[in-house]
Amino acid sequence: MCIWSVSKRAIATAVCVSAVLTACATTPAAPSAPAASGAGASSPTTAPAATEPTTAAPAATAATGGGAAAGAGEPIPICFSVAQTSNTALLGQDQLVGAKIAEKYFNDKGGVNGRPIKLFYEDTAGDENGAINAFQNCINKDKVVGIIGPTLSQQAFAADKVADAAKVPVMGPSNTAKGIPQIGPYVARVSAPVSIVAPNAVKEALKQTPNIKNVAVAFAQNDAFSKSETGTFQNAVTNTYKLNLVTVQTFQTTDTDFTTQATNIINAKPDLVIISGLAADGGNLVKQLRDLGYKGPMIGGNGFNTTKVFPVCQQQCDGLIIAQAYAPGLDSQINKDFIAGYDADQKSKLPPQLTAQAFAAVQVYVEALKAVDGKSKLSGLSLEDSRTALNMQIKSGATYDTPLGVITFDKEGEILQNTFYVAQVKMSSASEGIFNIIGTYSK
Secondary structure, three states: OEOOOOOOOOOOOOOOOOOOOOOOOOOOOOOOOOOOOOOOOOOOOOOOOOOOOOOOOOOOEEOOOOOHHHOOOOOEEEEEEEOOOOOOHHHHHHHHHHHHHHHHHHHHOOOEOOEOEEEEEEEOOOOHHHHHHHHHHHHHHOOOOEEEOOOOHHHHHHHHHHHHHOOOOEEEOOOOOOOOHHHOOOEEEOOOOHHHHOHHHHHHHHHHOOOOOEEEEEEEOOOHHHHHHHHHHHHHHHHHOOOEEEEEEEEOOOOOOOHHHHHHHHHOOOOEEEEEOOHHHHHHHHHHHHHOOOOOOEEEOHHHOOHHHHHHHHHHHOOOEEEEOOOOOOOOHHHHHHHHHHHHHHOOOOOOHHHHHHHHHHHHHHHHHHHHHHHOOHHHOEHHHHHHHHHHHHOOOOOEEEOOEEEEEOOOOOEEOOEEEEEEEEEOOOOOEEEEEEEEEEO
């Protein structure tokens, strides 16, 4: 059986946000530290509705996009499986935009040696079961050559095993927790591990405020990524920079009221607060800390790397420090093309990190498939052989000039990226702002 028999299906439109996120799969253990959680009486900011991006396709459908330049031959099916519903959709929206821009861009350039790619979209929602179901659809219904997704590391620890068992390549676009590439031989990620990226934010905060001595940390205890990230932050605080960890507060990604955590943090009198969570919960904690009077510097984790956080914490987002793996100012032709595509689609010249990583994930698949097709025509390979050849090519040591910079992958599928950044949020209104790059770091 060959992989190029793909049925055409109509596009529906459905991207929404709910406030429920379930997370209970086996994940790395949280760092041992005093914790507190609870609820008070403050009014949280409601996360903005996850309206559909201009270019986003709905769950379980094949996109119709892709330029005319790649019109020869049956399309090559790739699954893009991220969160389109739940509060995690605040992150998934950014990813959908990047995928659609990439699909059009690479098809306009000839696709895979003249054959277009076709992205199939499966909604993982915000929990492990949603991701597992989406991946099963990608593999058994859509019959794709590879999967890009899911949005959360928590989901990846469950769903990637499904793809790996089926010997289907999976590329994590935003899974930065420790241990992702080690899930299995068919797993890779285009998102740099948190252990490399996150400590740069602490270093930059100390540059701005050298007298920092006492640090408070808060993290989402039901999210694998947040637990992994807070471990990295806490290690940087206590071991690398020899600062005092005065309190560690925990919360759930589904929480909206952070009065107890915010009060405990303020009572600990920290000089710096570090938060690891997702956009909706983390943004609300930032806002409630400011509303209760905390005026010191704050660091947000990778879950804050979306402009969707701005309407959540509003003006109180201003000054937030966030480590990043992407900078719009990177001087390369592919990044300029990516930004032009983003501007044409979103009417903005500053794409966020998650959009750039999604674009890069599609790019890696396209360029790897080109290389495979150059060695042995994909049209002559079975679906199983095509998947195996794609996986082997990704881990062959080939380099990819992406908007993230020049990247490659080691034999386990870990991304090898040389340059990282630290941004600081500058708000221009209650719902709009930018990530202003304030630091550049080489690995």
